[in-house]
Each structure stands twice: as structure tokens, then as C-alpha cells.
Amino acid sequence: MSSENTVSINGQPHALPDDPRVSLLDMLRHHLGLTGTKKGCDHGQCGACTVLVNGVRINSCLTLAVMHDGDEVTTIEGLGTAENPSALQRAFVERDAYQCGYCTPGQICSATAMLDEIAAGWPSDASDSLDGPMEVSTEEIRERMSGNICRCGAYANIVDAIRDVAGEPA
Numbered sequence: 001m002s003s004e005n006t007v008s009i010n011g012q013p014h015a016l017p018d019d020p021r022v023s024l025l026d027m028l029r030h031h032l033g034l035t036g037t038k039k040g041c042d043h044g045q046c047g048a049c050t051v052l053v054n055g056v057r058i059n060s061c062l063t064l065a066v067m068h069d070g071d072e073v074t075t076i077e078g079l080g081t082a083e084n085p086s087a088l089q090r091a092f093v094e095r096d097a098y099q100c101g102y103c104t105p106g107q108i109c110s111a112t113a114m115l116d117e118i119a120a121g122w123p124s125d126a127s128d129s130l131d132g133p134m135e136v137s138t139e140e141i142r143e144r145m146s147g148n149i150c151r152c153g154a155y156a157n158i159v160d161a162i163r164d165v166a167g168e169p170a
Helices: 024-032 087-094 105-121 138-142 153-166
Strands: 006-009 012-015 050-053 054-061 072-074
Touching: 024 050, 050 087, 054 105, 087 105, 087 153, 105 138, 105 153, 138 153
Parallel strands: 006 072
Antiparallel strands: 006 012, 050 054, 050 072
């Protein structure tokens, strides 16, 4: 693989690794030092490694970095900073939607994409219909966030934080 192939990560171009076996997760963490994205299960079951690729959430442990030539990858570091957090990052802090914090970056990346999915009218298994406006109900959030596990059990606060950002009463 040539180093001419690049991926944009948080708006910055980066050469793809020469080794085609490197996962996107390992590229982020070990090659670029972006340690906000966490390695939980390394099998796509926990969601701790969730990032956005071209605006769509994926488990970065299940995809090879070389598959993302020309893509735009957004990690938790690209959503906000300590000085300028995103609305979801602020809501997670205000609602105490994290305990150990390990799953929080993946939860926030997933919730960011989830709110975009709802705004675009994408239905889920919990949606009342396949067309029309989607509601940001507790059931809808729980269904759409089901791929992100919180071992500490902060689920109620996570749902409340997402509802706050969506403008729904918690």
C-alpha cells in the first residue's frame, strides 16, 4: 500500500498505514495517538470504539484502515475539546452520564450520529412508522444506542443527556 493514500481524521489528512492488516482503531490509537477512541472488546460488541466515517457511526475495531482511503473520520477529539465541548459532551457532564468514562467517547460519537439519523427520518425497530418524522423517545434512544454498552450502568443518565440535546424533556 502506498503512503499516497490518505484518510482525513478530524479534518486533517493522514497517510494510511503500509500494513493492510491495521484496524482503523489501531491506526487512531497507536499510529496517531488519538486515544479517546477506546478498545473494549475488539470484536464489535461493546461500541467503545465507535467513530463516525463520512457521518455514519461504525465500530472502528471491525474495519481496516486501508478501507478508508479518501474518507472523513471523526473521533471524539473531533467533536469537541475540553475548552469547547460539543452539546452532547456538555450534556453528558451535566447529566453525569458517565461513571468510569471508558465507554463515553463511543457513546457520544454514537449519539451524535443517532441524532442525525433521527433528523434524517431513518427508522429503527422502535419507530412507530417507516416514514414521517421520527421521535426522540426513550424507547427510540435505547434501541438506537443498543450497540453501545456501559458496564457501569449509566444508561438512564445517557438517555437523559441525549434527550436534553434533542430538546426533549427528560
